Amino acid sequence: MYAYGPVPSRRLGRSLGVSPIPRKTCSYNCIYCQLGQTNKLQVKRESFYPKEDILSDIEKVMNPANVDYITFVGDGEPTLCKDLGWLIKSCKQQWQIPVAVITNGSLFFMEDVRQDLKSSDVVLPTLDAGSEEVYRTLNRPHASIGFEEMLQGQVDFRKEYPGKIWLEVMLVKGVNDSDESLVEIKNAIEQVKPDRIYISVPIRPPAKPGVRPPEPGRIIRAHEIFGTTPDALDLTDRESGEFGLDNFPDLRTTIIEICSRHPLREDQARDIDTRFSGAESIDTMLSDGSLVRVEYQNVSYLLPANFIRKTKQNNLR
Ligand code: SF4
Incomplete structure (x- = not known):
């Protein structure tokens, strides 16, 4: 199953999720990842599955009246899918529903990735480090991606992309929540110039034992340091809302499918x-x-x- 939901999303409302890549295939191995350790750490883009099959799977679960966004999210990094541009364009042609892409933003230095994302309406990249050292500790990227190259990719994407960029900053206790780290992240954010910033914290079991959310005071401090252009919005509470279950045949399939992508409380x-x-x-x-x-x-x-x-x-x- 490539498409599932809609699932309740704190940022996107009723979000119909599409995963065009194999589980935990990613260019990062973030210590806070809710999907566990990365199975395949890679930067090479591939057609992992026939793109027509992915589209027909979306068609099967689609009920346009019940979906706010079609969201390419992946059980890893969706921009690793070489067919992402074709899939986004096909969705836009077939349904009049906005398309979002949740991405770690690490591959924006590749021109074909930037081109693929151009037809989407919202891109939600991650930027939660402001230095090479924190980047390596927190996101544990593929060895070929350096912090400056990743950041420059996001800056270049901003200049070319006509849609909205909603940046996510994940704060982890003792890793990127010091004043020094927060100021470095703010400097990086200022270069990217997103339309929105979301501050989030690990709320589900993380890939690396010992990863914890910062103390509440550090989250307030992050809001102070990031300032108000644009406003940093809080994603540190738990999400709520109903999951769309129309296309699941039984409880077992439903729970296993949803839990594998989105650990359930x-x-x-x-x-x-x-x-x-x-x-x-x-x-x-x-x-x-x-x-x-x-x-x-x-x-x-x-x-x-x-x-x-x-x-x-x-x-x-
Ligand atoms: S949090 Fe996202 S970017 Fe980080 S390892 Fe998990 S899937 Fe990859």
Whole structure:
């Protein structure tokens, strides 16, 4: 399944997600990643799947009345998909729904990536480091991408892109939340000139043990340092809203599909449970071992068991 949802998004409303790449294929291996460790760290763009199949999958789950954005997001970095431009244009032609791309912004130095993104309406890149050192610690990029090259790519993209850029800054305790780091990030943001900034913190179980959100005072300090041009908006609370379940056949498929891309809080999973009838329930999936409960910041999350196994294996490497 390449398309799923719509899922409730704090930035995009009812967002129909499209993942055109294999799970955890990424140019980064961020310590805060909610999808676990990167399986394939790469910068080479590829056609991972037939683009026509991806489009027909979007068609299958599409209910235009129930979707605010078609969002290319990926279980990794969507700009690694060589067909992204074709897919965005095809969606725009077929449905009158805005297209968003959530990306780590690391490949904007490539002209073909910038060209591919041009037909989208909103691009949401990440920029949460202002120096090479923090960049390497936090985002753990592919060895061929340097901080300055990544930043210059985002600056060049801003000059060429007619749509909106909503930048996301993820703050991690003790890594990029000092005054020095925040000022460096602000300097980088000023070069990119986004239309919006979102400040977020890790709210789901991270790839690297020990990753924590900053203290509330540091988040307030980030708002002070980033200032008001544009306003930095807060994404540090939990998301709410209903998941679109129309195209899922049963509870098991629904929970595994959504959890693999978007770790679910237990209360969200139990809410989904009430919307299906049948013998299976969240409790049967927990007891037969297909789901595992993980506590993070005093909140209970449910993750697919194979997801946990892979993350543990990768953490041991
Ligand atoms: S957070 Fe995004 S950019 Fe970072 S490793 Fe995960 S998928 Fe890749």
